[in-house]
Amino acid sequence: MKFVVACDSFKGCMTSQEAVQRISKGIQNANPNHTVAAFPMCDGGEGTMEILCQIEKAQITEVETVDAYGKPVIASYGILPEKKKAIMEVASCIGLSMTEKKRRNPMIANSRGIGKMIKDALKKGCTTIVIGLGGTATNDGGMGLLQELGLRFYDKENKSLICGAYSLGKIHHIDASRLIDLDHVQILAAADVRNPLLGPKGATFTFGRQKGLFPSQLTMVDHWMRRYRDVMQKTFGVDLDAIPGGGAAGGIGAVLVGILHAQMQSGITMCMEGYQLEKVIQEADIVMTGEGQTDLQTRYGKVPFGVAQLAKKYHKPVLCLSGALGLGYQELYQDGFDGLYASADRAMDFMTALKNGPEKLENLAFSITRTIDAIVRMEDDQ
Numbered sequence: 001m002k003f004v005v006a007c008d009s010f011k012g013c014m015t016s017q018e019a020v021q022r023i024s025k026g027i028q029n030a031n032p033n034h035t036v037a038a039f040p041m042c043d044g045g046e047g048t049m050e051i052l053c054q055i056e057k058a059q060i061t062e063v064e065t066v067d068a069y070g071k072p073v074i075a076s077y078g079i080l081p082e083k084k085k086a087i088m089e090v091a092s093c094i095g096l097s098m099t100e101k102k103r104r105n106p107m108i109a110n111s112r113g114i115g116k117m118i119k120d121a122l123k124k125g126c127t128t129i130v131i132g133l134g135g136t137a138t139n140d141g142g143m144g145l146l147q148e149l150g151l152r153f154y155d156k157e158n159k160s161l162i163c164g165a166y167s168l169g170k171i172h173h174i175d176a177s178r179l180i181d182l183d184h185v186q187i188l189a190a191a192d193v194r195n196p197l198l199g200p201k202g203a204t205f206t207f208g209r210q211k212g213l214f215p216s217q218l219t220m221v222d223h224w225m226r227r228y229r230d231v232m233q234k235t236f237g238v239d240l241d242a243i244p245g246g247g248a249a250g251g252i253g254a255v256l257v258g259i260l261h262a263q264m265q266s267g268i269t270m271c272m273e274g275y276q277l278e279k280v281i282q283e284a285d286i287v288m289t290g291e292g293q294t295d296l297q298t299r300y301g302k303v304p305f306g307v308a309q310l311a312k313k314y315h316k317p318v319l320c321l322s323g324a325l326g327l328g329y330q331e332l333y334q335d336g337f338d339g340l341y342a343s344a345d346r347a348m349d350f351m352t353a354l355k356n357g358p359e360k361l362e363n364l365a366f367s368i369t370r371t372i373d374a375i376v377r378m379e380d381d382q
Contacts, residue, residue: 001285001372003027004311006039006277008303009047010292010323013357016040016047016303022358023288023321026365031373037284039275041303043192044248044267046097048132049089052190053078055274058087061124065116068094068109068137077117079124086121089132090114090249096137096211104212106139106221110163111252115148119180127184131256132267133191133249139165139208139221141197141228141240142255149260150178169224174235187262190270192301195247197240197254198226203247211250225251232259268306278310286372287311287318288365294342295326299335312336321364323357341368 005027007019014022020038027036042051053060058078067073077088091097093113096104114131121129138144143153144163152175153161161167196202204213204222213221229240238258240246245264246254256262272278281287289307291298299305304320311318319339320332329340343360344353353360 001034001376002283003034003036003286003288004039004277004281004284005036005288006041006303006307007289008041008043008291010290010357010361013292013323013354014361016042016051018358019290019361022362023290023365026362027369029362030366030369034369037280039277039280041307042132042267042271043301043303043306044132044190044270045134045192046089046091046095046132048134048190048267049077049087049092051271052087052130052132052274055271056080056087063117063120065093065113065120067098067113068111069099069105070110070112073098073113075113075117077121079121079126081125083128084126085128085130086124086126087130088114088117088121089134090252091132091135093117094136094138096135099137101212104137106137106208106211106213106250107166108164109138109211110140110144111136111138111142111250112144112148112163114252115145118145119148122180122185128186128188130188130190130270131262133189133253134193136249136252137211138252139204139211139213139250141168141203141225141251143168143228145252146179146255146259149180151176152178165221165224168221168228171228171231174231176235182260187256187260188270189245189248189253189256189262189264190267191245191248191253191264192267193248194244194300197229197243197246197251198222199241201247202241203251206247207250266301266306268301268303272306272310277307278313281311281316282314284316287316288321289318290321290361292322293324293326294320294322294329294332294340296328296331298329298332304337305332305335308336319368321361321368323353323361339368
Protein backbone atom coordinates (compact mmCIF):
# COMPACT_ATOMS: atom_id res chain seq x y z
CA MET A 1 0.00 0.00 0.00
CA LYS A 2 0.98 3.62 -0.52
CA PHE A 3 1.01 5.78 2.61
CA VAL A 4 1.24 9.57 2.69
CA VAL A 5 2.50 10.97 6.00
CA ALA A 6 2.05 14.74 6.47
CA CYS A 7 2.54 16.04 10.03
CA ASP A 8 2.97 19.24 11.95
CA SER A 9 5.59 19.57 14.67
CA PHE A 10 4.89 18.21 18.16
CA LYS A 11 5.72 21.35 20.15
CA GLY A 12 8.48 20.88 22.67
CA CYS A 13 8.91 17.26 21.60
CA MET A 14 9.56 16.79 17.86
CA THR A 15 10.01 18.85 14.75
CA SER A 16 7.69 18.02 11.89
CA GLN A 17 10.69 16.42 10.16
CA GLU A 18 11.27 14.04 13.06
CA ALA A 19 7.55 13.30 13.41
CA VAL A 20 7.15 12.16 9.80
CA GLN A 21 10.36 10.13 10.08
CA ARG A 22 9.10 8.35 13.19
CA ILE A 23 5.71 7.52 11.66
CA SER A 24 7.34 6.38 8.42
CA LYS A 25 9.70 4.12 10.36
CA GLY A 26 6.81 2.61 12.30
CA ILE A 27 4.92 1.86 9.08
CA GLN A 28 7.87 0.20 7.38
CA ASN A 29 8.90 -1.74 10.47
CA ALA A 30 5.39 -3.19 10.46
CA ASN A 31 5.53 -4.01 6.75
CA PRO A 32 8.57 -3.21 4.57
CA ASN A 33 6.45 -3.69 1.45
CA HIS A 34 4.51 -0.50 2.12
CA THR A 35 5.75 2.68 0.40
CA VAL A 36 5.74 5.94 2.32
CA ALA A 37 5.85 9.52 1.02
CA ALA A 38 6.71 11.79 3.97
CA PHE A 39 6.07 15.54 4.15
CA PRO A 40 7.05 17.75 7.12
CA MET A 41 4.30 20.37 7.32
CA CYS A 42 3.76 23.87 8.67
CA ASP A 43 0.74 26.08 9.26
CA GLY A 44 2.24 29.57 9.55
CA GLY A 45 3.47 29.17 13.10
CA GLU A 46 6.97 28.51 14.40
CA GLY A 47 8.95 26.37 11.95
CA THR A 48 7.20 27.72 8.87
CA MET A 49 10.33 29.37 7.46
CA GLU A 50 12.38 26.18 7.70
CA ILE A 51 9.77 24.06 5.92
CA LEU A 52 9.02 26.58 3.15
CA CYS A 53 12.74 27.14 2.59
CA GLN A 54 13.23 23.38 2.20
CA ILE A 55 10.37 23.19 -0.28
CA GLU A 56 11.65 26.10 -2.39
CA LYS A 57 15.35 25.29 -1.88
CA ALA A 58 16.01 28.80 -0.62
CA GLN A 59 19.42 30.06 0.44
CA ILE A 60 19.68 30.85 4.15
CA THR A 61 20.95 34.30 5.07
CA GLU A 62 21.54 35.90 8.46
CA VAL A 63 20.67 39.38 9.66
CA GLU A 64 21.46 41.41 12.77
CA THR A 65 18.18 42.37 14.40
CA VAL A 66 16.68 42.60 17.91
CA ASP A 67 14.49 40.36 20.00
CA ALA A 68 11.17 41.38 21.54
CA TYR A 69 12.99 43.31 24.28
CA GLY A 70 15.53 45.11 22.11
CA LYS A 71 18.43 42.73 22.73
CA PRO A 72 20.62 42.25 19.61
CA VAL A 73 20.18 38.82 18.01
CA ILE A 74 21.15 37.11 14.78
CA ALA A 75 18.12 35.77 12.91
CA SER A 76 17.95 33.67 9.76
CA TYR A 77 15.63 33.79 6.79
CA GLY A 78 15.47 32.27 3.33
CA ILE A 79 16.10 34.09 0.09
CA LEU A 80 15.64 33.16 -3.56
CA PRO A 81 17.64 35.78 -5.50
CA GLU A 82 16.33 34.73 -8.92
CA LYS A 83 12.74 35.18 -7.72
CA LYS A 84 13.57 38.24 -5.59
CA LYS A 85 11.76 36.44 -2.80
CA ALA A 86 12.35 36.23 0.96
CA ILE A 87 10.87 33.72 3.40
CA MET A 88 10.91 34.60 7.10
CA GLU A 89 8.98 34.14 10.33
CA VAL A 90 8.34 36.40 13.27
CA ALA A 91 9.38 33.71 15.77
CA SER A 92 12.98 33.84 14.52
CA CYS A 93 13.56 37.20 16.19
CA ILE A 94 10.65 38.02 18.53
CA GLY A 95 9.65 34.47 19.41
CA LEU A 96 8.03 33.56 22.71
CA SER A 97 10.38 30.61 23.11
CA MET A 98 13.40 32.94 23.05
CA THR A 99 12.58 34.27 26.54
CA GLU A 100 12.32 32.38 29.83
CA LYS A 101 8.78 32.24 31.14
CA LYS A 102 9.60 34.25 34.28
CA ARG A 103 11.14 37.07 32.19
CA ARG A 104 8.26 37.52 29.74
CA ASN A 105 6.67 40.94 29.78
CA PRO A 106 4.32 41.72 26.87
CA MET A 107 3.81 45.24 28.21
CA ILE A 108 7.25 46.20 26.87
CA ALA A 109 7.80 43.49 24.24
CA ASN A 110 7.64 44.86 20.71
CA SER A 111 7.85 43.81 17.07
CA ARG A 112 10.74 45.99 15.86
CA GLY A 113 12.81 42.89 15.15
CA ILE A 114 10.66 41.67 12.28
CA GLY A 115 10.60 45.21 10.87
CA LYS A 116 14.40 45.10 10.70
CA MET A 117 14.25 41.77 8.89
CA ILE A 118 11.80 43.17 6.33
CA LYS A 119 14.13 46.13 5.73
CA ASP A 120 17.06 43.77 5.21
CA ALA A 121 15.10 41.79 2.61
CA LEU A 122 14.22 45.02 0.83
CA LYS A 123 17.90 46.04 0.76
CA LYS A 124 18.68 42.71 -0.88
CA GLY A 125 16.21 43.53 -3.66
CA CYS A 126 13.32 41.28 -2.63
CA THR A 127 9.92 42.20 -4.05
CA THR A 128 8.05 39.26 -2.52
CA ILE A 129 8.25 38.61 1.22
CA VAL A 130 6.59 35.63 2.90
CA ILE A 131 6.18 36.05 6.67
CA GLY A 132 5.11 33.22 8.96
CA LEU A 133 3.01 34.57 11.83
CA GLY A 134 2.86 32.82 15.16
CA GLY A 135 4.81 32.17 18.32
CA THR A 136 5.61 35.80 19.18
CA ALA A 137 6.30 37.24 22.62
CA THR A 138 4.60 40.48 21.58
CA ASN A 139 1.17 42.03 21.92
CA ASP A 140 1.94 45.47 20.50
CA GLY A 141 -0.41 45.38 17.50
CA GLY A 142 2.57 45.54 15.15
CA MET A 143 3.44 48.99 16.47
CA GLY A 144 7.16 48.20 16.63
CA LEU A 145 7.21 46.78 13.11
CA LEU A 146 5.57 49.94 11.74
CA GLN A 147 7.87 52.18 13.74
CA GLU A 148 10.89 50.39 12.26
CA LEU A 149 9.45 50.98 8.78
CA GLY A 150 9.13 54.72 9.39
CA LEU A 151 5.80 55.34 11.13
CA ARG A 152 5.93 57.70 14.11
CA PHE A 153 3.54 57.59 17.07
CA TYR A 154 2.86 60.56 19.38
CA ASP A 155 0.89 61.15 22.57
CA LYS A 156 -1.46 64.09 23.15
CA GLU A 157 1.48 66.25 24.22
CA ASN A 158 3.19 65.52 20.88
CA LYS A 159 5.87 63.40 22.54
CA SER A 160 7.24 60.46 20.56
CA LEU A 161 6.18 57.08 21.94
CA ILE A 162 8.33 53.99 22.36
CA CYS A 163 6.67 50.89 20.91
CA GLY A 164 5.10 48.33 23.23
CA ALA A 165 1.67 47.34 24.52
CA TYR A 166 1.88 49.92 27.32
CA SER A 167 2.04 52.69 24.67
CA LEU A 168 -1.03 51.59 22.71
CA GLY A 169 -3.45 53.54 24.91
CA LYS A 170 -1.31 56.69 24.81
CA ILE A 171 -1.35 57.13 21.03
CA HIS A 172 -2.97 60.40 20.01
CA HIS A 173 -1.77 60.89 16.45
CA ILE A 174 0.51 59.34 13.85
CA ASP A 175 3.02 60.70 11.33
CA ALA A 176 3.06 58.43 8.27
CA SER A 177 5.16 60.73 6.07
CA ARG A 178 8.31 58.61 6.48
CA LEU A 179 6.69 55.20 6.09
CA ILE A 180 8.69 53.11 3.61
CA ASP A 181 6.99 52.82 0.21
CA LEU A 182 6.06 49.17 -0.30
CA ASP A 183 3.81 49.59 -3.33
CA HIS A 184 6.23 47.50 -5.41
CA VAL A 185 6.43 44.74 -2.79
CA GLN A 186 4.09 41.79 -2.32
CA ILE A 187 3.86 40.59 1.27
CA LEU A 188 2.28 37.21 1.99
CA ALA A 189 1.33 36.64 5.62
CA ALA A 190 1.06 32.96 6.55
CA ALA A 191 -1.12 32.34 9.60
CA ASP A 192 -2.85 29.45 11.32
CA VAL A 193 -5.42 31.54 13.21
CA ARG A 194 -8.43 33.61 12.16
CA ASN A 195 -8.78 35.59 15.38
CA PRO A 196 -9.61 39.30 15.06
CA LEU A 197 -7.55 42.01 16.70
CA LEU A 198 -10.00 42.89 19.49
CA GLY A 199 -12.51 41.40 21.88
CA PRO A 200 -12.98 38.03 23.61
CA LYS A 201 -11.55 36.14 20.62
CA GLY A 202 -8.92 38.76 19.81
CA ALA A 203 -5.16 38.86 20.20
CA THR A 204 -5.07 39.92 23.85
CA PHE A 205 -7.74 37.67 25.35
CA THR A 206 -6.78 34.62 23.30
CA PHE A 207 -2.99 34.74 23.47
CA GLY A 208 -2.11 37.34 26.12
CA ARG A 209 -1.87 35.02 29.11
CA GLN A 210 0.60 32.63 27.47
CA LYS A 211 2.77 35.65 26.67
CA GLY A 212 2.82 36.79 30.29
CA LEU A 213 -0.19 39.04 30.82
CA PHE A 214 -2.07 38.56 34.08
CA PRO A 215 -5.83 37.90 33.85
CA SER A 216 -6.45 41.27 35.53
CA GLN A 217 -4.57 43.03 32.70
CA LEU A 218 -6.44 41.57 29.74
CA THR A 219 -9.38 43.99 29.67
CA MET A 220 -7.09 47.00 30.09
CA VAL A 221 -4.70 45.95 27.31
CA ASP A 222 -7.57 45.12 24.98
CA HIS A 223 -8.94 48.61 25.67
CA TRP A 224 -5.55 50.11 24.76
CA MET A 225 -5.51 48.04 21.58
CA ARG A 226 -8.95 49.43 20.75
CA ARG A 227 -7.59 52.95 21.14
CA TYR A 228 -4.75 52.01 18.79
CA ARG A 229 -7.27 50.68 16.25
CA ASP A 230 -9.26 53.92 16.43
CA VAL A 231 -6.24 56.15 15.75
CA MET A 232 -5.05 53.88 12.93
CA GLN A 233 -8.51 53.97 11.36
CA LYS A 234 -8.57 57.76 11.58
CA THR A 235 -5.14 57.94 9.92
CA PHE A 236 -5.40 55.24 7.26
CA GLY A 237 -9.15 54.69 6.87
CA VAL A 238 -8.83 50.98 7.65
CA ASP A 239 -10.54 49.09 10.49
CA LEU A 240 -7.86 46.72 11.74
CA ASP A 241 -10.42 44.76 13.74
CA ALA A 242 -12.30 43.79 10.57
CA ILE A 243 -9.38 41.75 9.22
CA PRO A 244 -9.71 37.96 9.66
CA GLY A 245 -6.52 36.75 11.27
CA GLY A 246 -5.64 40.26 12.41
CA GLY A 247 -4.99 38.95 15.90
CA ALA A 248 -2.16 36.71 14.68
CA ALA A 249 1.27 37.40 16.21
CA GLY A 250 -0.06 39.92 18.72
CA GLY A 251 -1.74 42.03 16.05
CA ILE A 252 1.03 41.95 13.45
CA GLY A 253 -1.40 40.23 11.09
CA ALA A 254 -3.70 43.25 11.23
CA VAL A 255 -1.07 45.84 10.28
CA LEU A 256 0.52 43.69 7.59
CA VAL A 257 -2.83 43.40 5.82
CA GLY A 258 -4.44 46.71 6.75
CA ILE A 259 -1.47 49.07 6.49
CA LEU A 260 1.14 47.27 4.37
CA HIS A 261 -1.44 45.66 2.02
CA ALA A 262 -0.25 42.10 2.59
CA GLN A 263 -2.30 39.11 1.54
CA MET A 264 -3.28 36.81 4.39
CA GLN A 265 -2.91 33.17 3.41
CA SER A 266 -3.32 29.89 5.20
CA GLY A 267 0.11 28.58 6.12
CA ILE A 268 -1.03 25.01 5.55
CA THR A 269 -2.23 25.92 2.05
CA MET A 270 1.16 27.42 1.19
CA CYS A 271 2.83 24.25 2.39
CA MET A 272 0.50 21.86 0.57
CA GLU A 273 0.79 23.78 -2.69
CA GLY A 274 4.58 23.86 -2.39
CA TYR A 275 4.70 20.07 -2.05
CA GLN A 276 1.97 19.54 -4.67
CA LEU A 277 0.43 17.39 -1.96
CA GLU A 278 -2.93 17.12 -3.70
CA LYS A 279 -1.38 15.17 -6.57
CA VAL A 280 0.46 12.86 -4.16
CA ILE A 281 -2.66 12.17 -2.08
CA GLN A 282 -4.65 11.26 -5.20
CA GLU A 283 -2.30 8.30 -5.69
CA ALA A 284 -2.26 7.21 -2.02
CA ASP A 285 -4.12 4.42 -0.26
CA ILE A 286 -3.92 5.81 3.28
CA VAL A 287 -3.10 9.27 4.65
CA MET A 288 -1.59 9.80 8.11
CA THR A 289 -1.22 13.16 9.81
CA GLY A 290 -0.58 14.41 13.33
CA GLU A 291 0.35 17.14 15.81
CA GLY A 292 1.22 17.54 19.49
CA GLN A 293 -2.36 17.71 20.74
CA THR A 294 -5.49 17.22 18.70
CA ASP A 295 -8.65 18.87 20.00
CA LEU A 296 -11.50 21.02 18.76
CA GLN A 297 -9.05 23.82 17.86
CA THR A 298 -7.54 21.52 15.22
CA ARG A 299 -10.33 22.42 12.81
CA TYR A 300 -9.27 26.08 12.83
CA GLY A 301 -6.38 26.15 10.37
CA LYS A 302 -4.21 23.41 11.86
CA VAL A 303 -2.18 21.00 9.74
CA PRO A 304 -4.19 17.79 10.39
CA PHE A 305 -7.44 19.51 9.43
CA GLY A 306 -5.99 20.83 6.17
CA VAL A 307 -4.57 17.42 5.30
CA ALA A 308 -7.87 15.71 6.15
CA GLN A 309 -9.88 18.08 3.97
CA LEU A 310 -7.59 17.41 1.02
CA ALA A 311 -7.69 13.64 1.55
CA LYS A 312 -11.47 13.55 1.81
CA LYS A 313 -11.69 15.31 -1.55
CA TYR A 314 -10.34 12.07 -3.03
CA HIS A 315 -12.10 9.72 -0.58
CA LYS A 316 -8.88 8.62 1.10
CA PRO A 317 -8.92 7.30 4.69
CA VAL A 318 -7.28 9.75 7.11
CA LEU A 319 -5.70 8.75 10.41
CA CYS A 320 -4.44 11.35 12.89
CA LEU A 321 -1.62 10.28 15.24
CA SER A 322 -1.04 12.85 17.98
CA GLY A 323 0.70 13.12 21.30
CA ALA A 324 -2.60 13.64 23.10
CA LEU A 325 -6.30 14.00 22.40
CA GLY A 326 -7.89 17.04 24.01
CA LEU A 327 -11.29 18.55 24.64
CA GLY A 328 -13.84 18.00 21.88
CA TYR A 329 -11.65 15.81 19.69
CA GLN A 330 -14.60 13.48 18.97
CA GLU A 331 -16.25 16.22 16.92
CA LEU A 332 -13.40 16.00 14.41
CA TYR A 333 -14.84 12.76 13.09
CA GLN A 334 -17.38 15.02 11.38
CA ASP A 335 -14.51 16.79 9.59
CA GLY A 336 -13.24 13.85 7.60
CA PHE A 337 -11.01 12.04 10.08
CA ASP A 338 -11.43 8.27 10.13
CA GLY A 339 -9.24 7.62 13.16
CA LEU A 340 -7.87 9.78 15.97
CA TYR A 341 -5.13 8.30 18.15
CA ALA A 342 -2.95 9.41 21.07
CA SER A 343 0.60 8.08 21.34
CA ALA A 344 0.65 8.33 25.16
CA ASP A 345 -0.30 4.78 26.11
CA ARG A 346 -0.28 5.18 29.89
CA ALA A 347 -0.47 7.86 32.57
CA MET A 348 2.75 9.88 32.81
CA ASP A 349 3.88 13.38 33.72
CA PHE A 350 4.30 15.99 31.02
CA MET A 351 8.11 15.95 30.87
CA THR A 352 8.19 12.17 30.62
CA ALA A 353 5.63 12.33 27.82
CA LEU A 354 7.85 14.75 25.89
CA LYS A 355 10.94 12.61 26.42
CA ASN A 356 9.23 9.41 25.29
CA GLY A 357 7.15 11.06 22.58
CA PRO A 358 9.19 10.10 19.49
CA GLU A 359 9.41 6.43 20.45
CA LYS A 360 5.72 6.31 21.40
CA LEU A 361 4.72 7.85 18.07
CA GLU A 362 6.76 5.30 16.14
CA ASN A 363 5.21 2.47 18.15
CA LEU A 364 1.72 3.82 17.50
CA ALA A 365 2.32 3.94 13.74
CA PHE A 366 3.63 0.35 13.92
CA SER A 367 0.53 -0.89 15.77
CA ILE A 368 -1.93 0.90 13.48
CA THR A 369 -0.20 -0.44 10.38
CA ARG A 370 -0.31 -4.00 11.75
CA THR A 371 -4.03 -3.57 12.38
CA ILE A 372 -4.63 -2.27 8.85
CA ASP A 373 -2.70 -5.20 7.38
CA ALA A 374 -4.71 -7.69 9.43
CA ILE A 375 -8.01 -6.21 8.23
CA VAL A 376 -6.83 -6.27 4.61
CA ARG A 377 -5.81 -9.93 4.94
CA MET A 378 -9.21 -10.82 6.39
CA GLU A 379 -10.96 -9.10 3.48
CA ASP A 380 -8.72 -10.88 0.98
CA ASP A 381 -9.53 -14.26 2.57
CA GLN A 382 -13.27 -13.77 2.22
